[in-house]
Amino acid sequence: MKKVGIVMGSDSDLPIIEKAVKGLKEFEIPYEVHIYSAHRTPIEARDFAVNARANGFGVIIAAAGMAAHLAGAIAANTTIPVIGIPCKGPVFDGMDALLSTVQMPTGIPVATVAVNGGANAALLAAQILAVEDAGLVQKLDAKRAKDAAAVLEKDRGVEQRINEAT
């Protein structure tokens, strides 16, 4: 199976990346994690993207906050699918990173998940790799079924919960 490359702009993004790693581990997807910044280490970020296909990566997840150009800068240097995670910063609640990540110019797409959406980034990466992996399709279907069962279990108990709380 191809690897997922996970790149974050700073170690302050680690809590978001941990959610993505947890998701990939659930599906037993191989991954590699790096701290490369579009602004502080632009050469390393570029080199990672340029060499990603040759190095066995099938998807790249890039997480950054504030002026979050990392996902776009990586996407500019590879045609491997890039998933961007905008990370919430201290001033604009993640709106700055969301717009910086999602508003890519035509020709260089970044599949942007929700602000701090590490778990969905892992799921989307798994879904991309599952296009050519029947075993991964089965695992994804099983997770969907498990998640739905958990919601329906809550549905069965909701009236009792409301009655107890009111």
Ligand code: RP5
């Ligand atoms: C971005 O700036 C990083 O991705 C991080 O979300 C944000 C703040 O970085 P630090 O100043 O905490 O290193 O490049």
